[in-house]
Amino acid sequence: MLRRSLIEAWRALNIPSPWLPLLLLVPLLGFFIKKMRFRRDNQHLPPGPNRLPIIGNLHQIGPLPHKSMWQISKKYGPVVQLQLGCIPTVLISSAEAANEVLKVHDLVCCSRPQFAGCRRLTHNFKDVAFTPYGDYWKKMRKMIVLEFFSLKRVQSFRYVREEEVGLLINSISDSLSSATPINLTEKFFDLSANITFRTSFGFNYHGTDFDKNRFHEVVHEALVVERSLSADEYFPYIGRLVDRLTGYHARIERVFLELDSFLQHVIDDHLKPERKKEKEDMIDVLLRVEQEEAGTEPQFTKENIKAILLNLFLAGADTGAVTIDWAMAELAKNPRVMKKAQDEVRKFAGNKGKVNEDDIEELEYLNMVMKETLRLHPPAPLLLPREATSHCKINGYDINPKTLIHVNVWAIGRDPKYWKDPEEFIPERFEGSSVDFKGHNFEFLPFGAGRRICPGIQMAKVTIQIALANLLYCFDWNLPRGMKVEEMRMDEKAGESLTVTRNDPLCLVPVKYPQV
Numbered sequence: 001m002l003r004r005s006l007i008e009a010w011r012a013l014n015i016p017s018p019w020l021p022l023l024l025l026v027p028l029l030g031f032f033i034k035k036m037r038f039r040r041d042n043q044h045l046p047p048g049p050n051r052l053p054i055i056g057n058l059h060q061i062g063p064l065p066h067k068s069m070w071q072i073s074k075k076y077g078p079v080v081q082l083q084l085g086c087i088p089t090v091l092i093s094s095a096e097a098a099n100e101v102l103k104v105h106d107l108v109c110c111s112r113p114q115f116a117g118c119r120r121l122t123h124n125f126k127d128v129a130f131t132p133y134g135d136y137w138k139k140m141r142k143m144i145v146l147e148f149f150s151l152k153r154v155q156s157f158r159y160v161r162e163e164e165v166g167l168l169i170n171s172i173s174d175s176l177s178s179a180t181p182i183n184l185t186e187k188f189f190d191l192s193a194n195i196t197f198r199t200s201f202g203f204n205y206h207g208t209d210f211d212k213n214r215f216h217e218v219v220h221e222a223l224v225v226e227r228s229l230s231a232d233e234y235f236p237y238i239g240r241l242v243d244r245l246t247g248y249h250a251r252i253e254r255v256f257l258e259l260d261s262f263l264q265h266v267i268d269d270h271l272k273p274e275r276k277k278e279k280e281d282m283i284d285v286l287l288r289v290e291q292e293e294a295g296t297e298p299q300f301t302k303e304n305i306k307a308i309l310l311n312l313f314l315a316g317a318d319t320g321a322v323t324i325d326w327a328m329a330e331l332a333k334n335p336r337v338m339k340k341a342q343d344e345v346r347k348f349a350g351n352k353g354k355v356n357e358d359d360i361e362e363l364e365y366l367n368m369v370m371k372e373t374l375r376l377h378p379p380a381p382l383l384l385p386r387e388a389t390s391h392c393k394i395n396g397y398d399i400n401p402k403t404l405i406h407v408n409v410w411a412i413g414r415d416p417k418y419w420k421d422p423e424e425f426i427p428e429r430f431e432g433s434s435v436d437f438k439g440h441n442f443e444f445l446p447f448g449a450g451r452r453i454c455p456g457i458q459m460a461k462v463t464i465q466i467a468l469a470n471l472l473y474c475f476d477w478n479l480p481r482g483m484k485v486e487e488m489r490m491d492e493k494a495g496e497s498l499t500v501t502r503n504d505p506l507c508l509v510p511v512k513y514p515q516v
């Protein structure tokens, strides 16, 4: 009966036959939309500020997103829901809520959003850090943990770190006579880049065609591309036009081509039969994996090698340098802490002339200085973005699939609920405490936690410690003439990069310690 009247209605309306099924779908679609809305209305979503049409809460995120998000969280609580353009986003800013995201519901919350910039740089997510959760990620993560981050492998690169720190100390010593301030920020970036280059590619980056300043820029650009979202992601369709007008795609393409041609060049060099292989670097390892994996699915190709290399050297080159920079800045601003750390390392190393990696485990106060630096200045204040793959509840609130999740470890590290005098640089707070950054203490998460925790912790730790130990052992450090400790600024650089650096380059005057 119903069918007949529908056919009659169709005939009366003279609608071409292919449209009939579609017409029938309309009420069905309406029913589902209503059902979905009913579900949303019945959900207990996290609180959050009012949204503007189209842009949602985008206007409330300033140039230092972790700070804007902290302000919002102070008002609305530790789990906040925002709408960034069309992207539902949840902010997490308490240790308890972080525990739920990164431990209790880690499996549901450990994917990554698929943003266009990352997609391009990683050859369509053939990397580890930005690839969504799944079998491919599990396989690659297992491979890099085994091949690159085992204790044995980290120790095998010890000679690289010690040599490069030695070169840094020599280069500082060479400029002592002028008694002018040295730009340490630049030197720390060079140190970190050299270590990363030698462990990844087998050679020092000064020996490449890359102009030093250009290399610094490309790394920065790549980190910006990794963090930033295209307008198309916030506003589908219309955003594509905006991206064309702002040159967003051209920017991604420029960085991609520059890095890709560099990586292709170093891979080709490794494949030359005349190449002398002294120690296995990361490209050698990846080329070996390519051979071992030949014939298996999914194929492991040069694109995978490039994407993984990119992860390793972008993660390694910048984060280490940023941490050493913040640590030295805090020490210069806190002469009491500087003296105590110097006394420890000088007492321990005596007249040895340098500190080596066997010594650093004994330097307890230095370890506390590093922890305190990472508490106040985690290089990735919002970790890497995560995405929920299915529904879950965090602190009793509904989190829907495809929600972007930012864990604000910067805010958690400054919360007076967990830290006494949180804005003060007091390494002693870690004395006799078991709180560590290995992902078990949710009030202190500079390396994240759960399945996606940073696999480079040990490598980062020894690099930072060996550099700091020698800088403190070999020199006393003065502020530039006329500058008082209170005048030293610790502002963060507003920018789009994944890592947060100091706004001003760190310039200090070194004075040789007589015993060295």
Ligand code: HEM
Pocket: 128, 129, 130, 141, 311, 312, 313, 315, 316, 317, 319, 320, 323, 378, 379, 380, 383, 384, 385, 446, 447, 448, 449, 451, 452, 453, 454, 455, 456, 457, 459, 460
């Ligand atoms: C101070 C130094 C470093 C800091 C603070 C740091 C921090 C982080 C953070 C916060 C994440 C995201 C964790 C999450 O989503 O929960 C991460 C991921 C990662 N880090 Fe590090 N990192 C550092 C050094 C390194 C180094 C030296 C390497 C390698 C050479 C490295 C390789 C990676 C990789 C491959 C990932 C992605 C892991 C995944 O998604 O499975 N990191 N790191």
